[in-house]
Amino acid sequence: MARALPTLDEPDLEIALLRKSVGSLTAGRLSCRDCGRTPLVGERMYRFKRHGSVCALCRPLRDAEPDAVELVRHFERGHTVRRIVPSAA
Numbered sequence: 001m002a003r004a005l006p007t008l009d010e011p012d013l014e015i016a017l018l019r020k021s022v023g024s025l026t027a028g029r030l031s032c033r034d035c036g037r038t039p040l041v042g043e044r045m046y047r048f049k050r051h052g053s054v055c056a057l058c059r060p061l062r063d064a065e066p067d068a069v070e071l072v073r074h075f076e077r078g079h080t081v082r083r084i085v086p087s088a089a
């Protein structure tokens with residue numbers, strides 16, 4: 001006797017695809033450890049070894065000096081085509 005397999009109807013499939021795409025968008029994204037906000041391009045993130053990275057708005061809430069300050073770059077940085085100017089030898 002054939003076993004009935006679970007199936008997705010159209011609205012369930014749409015929701016599943018939406019959740020999957022949103023999950024993949026947020027997977028590699030920086031976020032502030034305190035407020036969870038995604039920093040803007042050009043904004044500075046303050047990295048603390050013990051507490052993770054926080055945004056510029058949450059930085060004043062911490063007394064310790066950050067271990068590193070990082071500039072948030074556009075996600076295409078390093079993947080764009082660059083013009084190479086030959087050097088005069």
Ligand SMILES: [Zn+2]
Nearest residue numbers: 032035055058
């Ligand atoms: Zn924050």
